[in-house]
Amino acid sequence: MHRIEVDAEYDVLSLNKRLAKENREFLSKHGVIAINVMGAIGSGKTLLIEKTIEALKDEVKIGAILGDVIAKDDYERVARHGVKAEPLNTGKECHLDAHLVHHVIEKFGDVDVLFIENVGNLICPVDFDLGENYRVVMVSVTEGDDVVKKHPEIFRLADVIIVNKVALAEAVGADVDKMVEDAKSLNPKAKIIKMDLKKNIGFEEWLEWLRCALRSRGE
């Protein structure tokens, strides 16, 4: 018995990268914009998707993939709005990956916008590219106004950062401007929106961003 050294030079993330690339190619070929919606449990991800469907249903064709560990509740909420939707249960994992999305993506070749709601947390989904065009991170003031600073990676890599439930800020003692400043200093290029979905604050600004993303499709 003797010992040898074998050079590997293997990218452990290569499988996810390859499948994300395939997902992206499929979406691009069919002119679909995919949006990875990330954020903590209860931050408002599903409600954002539901309200967007209602607001734009005469304008754009929307599809949705709803990731969750086991339940199908989010899927049922979204499917009720009459759009094409697919639940994706991860089983034991705390994030979606390109492989899971790859299983269902072909069903969405005929939509304009595909929302992919990730599993609710601010850490695990960050390093798994799904093949999306944009990343939207939702955070609510009830998570504490230090939450942005504590999770720099997810905010650094976001295209849109939504600070939700701003109408509750006073009640929970959260400083919305601090959250916005923290997000800006981590990610000066991101679009940052102060929102309260239940009070209709900031929602038009979100729709405007989305319409703009749709107009720049394929550029």
Added chain:
Amino acid sequence: MHELSYAQALLDEVLRLAEENDAKRIVKIHLQIGELLLINPEQLKFCFSAISKGTIAEDAELVIEFIKPKIVCTECGREFDEVIGICDCGGIVSIEGGKDFLLKKIEMEVE
């Protein structure tokens, strides 16, 4: 526990290379992990030891080298150790690298 999926992808490749080289036992696995990759090395080691039980990699040691990202102001060229978006000079800071996870080499015992 997203470390489990990393550990599985790693084990698959380690065992593939072990078979290719007729290894009897895997001794050490050398990894390079970017500092910005959200991975907890202790959890990675724990997951790897759990899923490698009963394979020739079960007692292998994971040797991890952490790789720093390059964080530089695009205006004044100042370099930073920590993630930041805007430099004191007002310039946008660019961040490159620090996101890789590479299996560099494997030490194995062969006949």
